[in-house]
Amino acid sequence: MNDQRGGRLRALWRGLGYLLGSLGTGAATPAALPVLLVPRVARGWASWHRRRADRLLRAAPSGPVRVGTGRVLLWVAANLACGLVFGLLAVLCAGNTLTTAVTVPLWWALPPGTRAGGFAAGVPLTGWGTALTLGTAQVAGFAALTYFVVPPLARLHARLCVALLSPSAAERLALQVAALTETRVGAMNAHGAELRRIERDLHDGTQARLVSIAMRLGVARDLLGEEPAAVAGLLAQAQQGTEDAMAELRAVIRTIYPPILADRGLTGALAALAAGAAIHTDLDTGPLGSVPAAVEAVAYFTVAEALTNAAKHSGAGRAGVQVRRNGDRLTVLVTDDGVGGADASRGTGLAGIRHRALALDGAVHVHSPVGGPTTIEVELPCGS
Numbered sequence: 001m002n003d004q005r006g007g008r009l010r011a012l013w014r015g016l017g018y019l020l021g022s023l024g025t026g027a028a029t030p031a032a033l034p035v036l037l038v039p040r041v042a043r044g045w046a047s048w049h050r051r052r053a054d055r056l057l058r059a060a061p062s063g064p065v066r067v068g069t070g071r072v073l074l075w076v077a078a079n080l081a082c083g084l085v086f087g088l089l090a091v092l093c094a095g096n097t098l099t100t101a102v103t104v105p106l107w108w109a110l111p112p113g114t115r116a117g118g119f120a121a122g123v124p125l126t127g128w129g130t131a132l133t134l135g136t137a138q139v140a141g142f143a144a145l146t147y148f149v150v151p152p153l154a155r156l157h158a159r160l161c162v163a164l165l166s167p168s169a170a171e172r173l174a175l176q177v178a179a180l181t182e183t184r185v186g187a188m189n190a191h192g193a194e195l196r197r198i199e200r201d202l203h204d205g206t207q208a209r210l211v212s213i214a215m216r217l218g219v220a221r222d223l224l225g226e227e228p229a230a231v232a233g234l235l236a237q238a239q240q241g242t243e244d245a246m247a248e249l250r251a252v253i254r255t256i257y258p259p260i261l262a263d264r265g266l267t268g269a270l271a272a273l274a275a276g277a278a279i280h281t282d283l284d285t286g287p288l289g290s291v292p293a294a295v296e297a298v299a300y301f302t303v304a305e306a307l308t309n310a311a312k313h314s315g316a317g318r319a320g321v322q323v324r325r326n327g328d329r330l331t332v333l334v335t336d337d338g339v340g341g342a343d344a345s346r347g348t349g350l351a352g353i354r355h356r357a358l359a360l361d362g363a364v365h366v367h368s369p370v371g372g373p374t375t376i377e378v379e380l381p382c383g384s
């Protein structure tokens with residue numbers, strides 16, 4: 001019961017603060033109009049109001065406002081009207097409570113027969129009895145009005161703000177399409193870059209070796225029967241070349257889809273990575289369910305690169321790998337307690353992780369302040 005009353009009192013204070021703020025911004029609107037007509041400023045102004053409204057309604061912060069400029073300007077006008085009206089009502093309620101509380105005790109000094117103000121306007125104050133009853137009733141009346149009117153009024157203002165500054169279903173769809181187009185372009189670019197890399201690897205490595213094998217075999221055929229010793233040497237070189245080409249081919253295949261994933265699944269493959277890491281690594285994987293091959297590959301490469309980095313650069317004594325599946329998202333978290341200062345612009349490994357994740361519409365967060373520790377988090381959508 002006390003908790004409930006405490007909660008209502010807090011709501012009253014919050015509502016009062018909110019409405020006073022709205023009164024201030026509403027009153028400032030006419031003077032600020034020239035700058036508020038600049039779309040970027042109006043958007044910032046609207047985002048600030050939206051954040052306040054979210055806080056008052058205890059809703060999750062919704063980030064910057066993403067509605068059209070027309071709607072933002074409509075909000076500026078609505079805030080001018082509602083901010084002023086609602087804010088003045090709040091001031092009237094709270095202000096009267098305060099002034100009556102202060103002035104009622106002074107009624108004793110008034111000449112007898114003076115008439116009361118406020119709710120009891122006009123009633124003559126004939127003596128102590130009427131002064132005390134009417135005075136107390138005044139304070140109680142205004143306090144009750146404030147208590148019951150201010151919080152709903154503040155919520156009404158906040159709801160209006162949220163309603164005007166939230167994208168409509170059509171606008172949300174348009175935003176989604178824009179975001180998807182952007183990520184699709186990113187995915188296509190990343191995919192293109194990956195294809196070019198594989199093409200270069202096969203061209204410069206495997207193909208070059210196969211060409212030299214073919215040449216050696218051709219020379220060996222020409223020398224067949226004439227110089228058996230030279231032929232034997234050429235065949236031996238060709239055999240060595242074949243083995244090298246196969247090793248290269250395996251290496252390229254591993255960069256596309258590590259065979260260990262097919263053999264042992266993601267959890268097993270990560271366990272092998274952790275066991276083979278140069279620093280002690282704690283692995284913690286929850287139930288992962290079925291994960292698409294492309295996502296498994298990105299998760300695997302992320303952990304492999306992050307552990308290699310931890311060993312190469314961090315000087316850490318321990319690393320940790322945590323993999324979780326939450327609905328249709330897979331989260332991979334690699335931490336080390338080393339010196340920090342990871343910077344994607346200084347190499348290709350971290351940038352590669354980012355490209356691979358973005359290609360799948362995922363996200364990468366690197367947190368590595370100088371002095372450590374380092375955390376690399378990759379979030380990947382994996383359908384459900």
Ligand SMILES: Nc1ncnc2c1ncn2[C@@H]1O[C@H](COP(=O)(O)OP(=O)(O)OP(=O)(O)O)[C@@H](O)[C@H]1O
Nearest residue numbers: 309310313314340341342343346347348349350374
């Ligand atoms: N865990 C870490 N702790 C401290 N510094 C790191 C860590 N990871 C990366 N770094 C720093 O960030 C830089 C970029 O890392 P990145 O993996 O992109 O490149 P690299 O490891 O130097 O080379 P490569 O391209 O072979 O991966 C590194 O050179 C290193 O200075």
Ligand SMILES: [Mg+2]
Nearest residue numbers: 309347349350
């Ligand atoms: Mg690296």
